[in-house]
Structure formats: C-alpha cells, structure tokens
Amino acid sequence: MSASFLEIQPSELSFPFELLKQSSCSMQLTNKTDHYVAFKVKTTNPKQYCVRPNIGVVLPGSTCDVTVTMQAQREAPLDMQCKDKFLVQSVAAENGATTQDISAEMFNKVAGKVVEEFKLRVVYVPTTTSSAMPEDSEQGSSARPFAQENGIHNSTMPQPVFRSSAEPTKERPTEPSSMISKLNEENRAAIQQNQKLRHELELLRKESSKSSGGFSLTFLAIVGLLGIIVGYILKKT
Numbered sequence: 001m002s003a004s005f006l007e008i009q010p011s012e013l014s015f016p017f018e019l020l021k022q023s024s025c026s027m028q029l030t031n032k033t034d035h036y037v038a039f040k041v042k043t044t045n046p047k048q049y050c051v052r053p054n055i056g057v058v059l060p061g062s063t064c065d066v067t068v069t070m071q072a073q074r075e076a077p078l079d080m081q082c083k084d085k086f087l088v089q090s091v092a093a094e095n096g097a098t099t100q101d102i103s104a105e106m107f108n109k110v111a112g113k114v115v116e117e118f119k120l121r122v123v124y125v126p127t128t129t130s131s132a133m134p135e136d137s138e139q140g141s142s143a144r145p146f147a148q149e150n151g152i153h154n155s156t157m158p159q160p161v162f163r164s165s166a167e168p169t170k171e172r173p174t175e176p177s178s179m180i181s182k183l184n185e186e187n188r189a190a191i192q193q194n195q196k197l198r199h200e201l202e203l204l205r206k207e208s209s210k211s212s213g214g215f216s217l218t219f220l221a222i223v224g225l226l227g228i229i230v231g232y233i234l235k236k237t
Contacts (some may be wrong), residue, residue: 007029017073038092043086044083051069053099079122087124089117
C-alpha cells in the first residue's frame with residue numbers, strides 16, 4: 001500500500017503456525033519521500049508479539065526491515081483465525097533525525113500535524129510439517145491394516161493343516177477300543193454260558209448216578225457237546 005510517507009509491504013502479517021514454537025515474519029517500510037520519516041509499530045496484543053525495531057527513522061529513498069516474532073502457542077485458535085492486529089504510524093521527521101530523537105509526542109494527533117496510520121491483520125499459515133502430518137498418519141494407518149491383514153493370513157494358514165492331521169488321530173483309537181469292548185462282552189457271555197452248562201452237567205450226572213448207577217448215552221452226548229462248545233469259546237477268545 002502506498003502512502004504519503006511510507007510504502008508498507010506486505011499488506012498483512014502471515015505467521016507460520018506450529019504449536020509450542022515461535023514464528024516470525026517481516027515487513028518492509030520504504031520511504032518514497034525526500035525527507036526523513038519516523039515510524040512506530042503498535043499491536044492489540046503486545047504480550048504475544050515482539051517487534052524489532054518497533055520505532056525508527058527511515059531515510060529518503062531507503063527501506064527499513066521490521067521483524068515481528070510471535071510467541072509459542074499452546075493451542076491452536078478456532079478455525080485458525082486470529083483477531084490480533086498491527087498499526088504502523090508514520091510522521092515527517094527533521095532531517096538528520098535518529099531513533100534517539102523519537103518521542104511518543106511525535107505521534108500525537110494535533111491540529112496541523114499529519115500522522116498516517118496503516119493497519120495490518122494477522123494470518124496463521126499451517127507449516128509444511130503440520131500439513132505433512134495427516135499424510136504420514138494416513139500412510140501409517142494404511143500400513144497397519146496391511147500388516148494386520150498379513151498377520152491374520154499367516155496365522156490362519158496352518159489351521160486347516162492342523163485340523164486335518166488331528167482328526168484322524170482322534171478316530172484311530174476309537175476302532176480298536178470298540179473291538180476290545182465287544183470281545184470282552186462276548187468273553188463274559190461265554191463264561192456265563194460255560195458256567196450254566198457246567199451246572200446242568202452236574203445235575204445230569206447226579207440224576208444218572210441215581211437211576212442206573214452209571215453213565216447213560218444222554219449224559220455222554222451232553223458231555224461231548226459241552227466239550228465242543230468250550231473248545232470253540234476258548235479258540236475264539
């Protein structure tokens with residue numbers, strides 16, 4: 001913006017914004033006149049900013065660089081909007097004036113005195129580090145599901161092999177055990193049958209001894225049958 005005394009660039013103060021870090025920007029005050037110009041920089045939030053130099057004298061046709069440093073911020077403002085503003089005041093100064101010659105009374109608005117004012121607003125600019133963080137976080141989140149997917153895939157691969165190898169081992173012991181239990185039942189039944197036949201044989205022996213005093217043909221037949229049955233049972237077991 002061009003004025004009668006000073007040309008000020010830029011028209012707004014842009015601060016790279018990053019939490020817990022100071023940031024700085026600069027503005028150039030150019031004297032387009034043929035006489036000395038004194039300036040003073042003020043802000044609505046003096047505790048938040050440091051201005052160097054905040055007062056000075058710009059020689060005719062020369063430029064003065066002013067550096068504004070913003071203190072570290074603990075938290076980001078809502079929507080990254082800042083309400084702070086700066087005001088640059090400029091007045092004509094005597095030729096040969098220096099910074100030591102500047103006083104607060106020079107910028108008082110009185111009749112017949114011209115005090116020019118130029119307002120600048122503050123703009124927060126996200127830094128490249130903060131803007132790169134979402135991309136890094138996205139890459140990290142996309143890699144994790146990829147790693148998790150691989151982990152699940154690798155863990156599930158052995159499962160079908162394990163189950164297929166385990167199932168036959170469970171079925172093999174069941175077949176001999178069932179055969180053993182079946183043979184035990186048949187053995188018990190044969191023993192009971194043997195005991196029953198022995199008891200009947202004993203009864204027949206007693207009856208035959210009473211009736212004829214010797215062995216009858218029926219008795220001998222029963223004894224032979226019993227011997228065959230017992231031999232079959234013993235052979236089977």
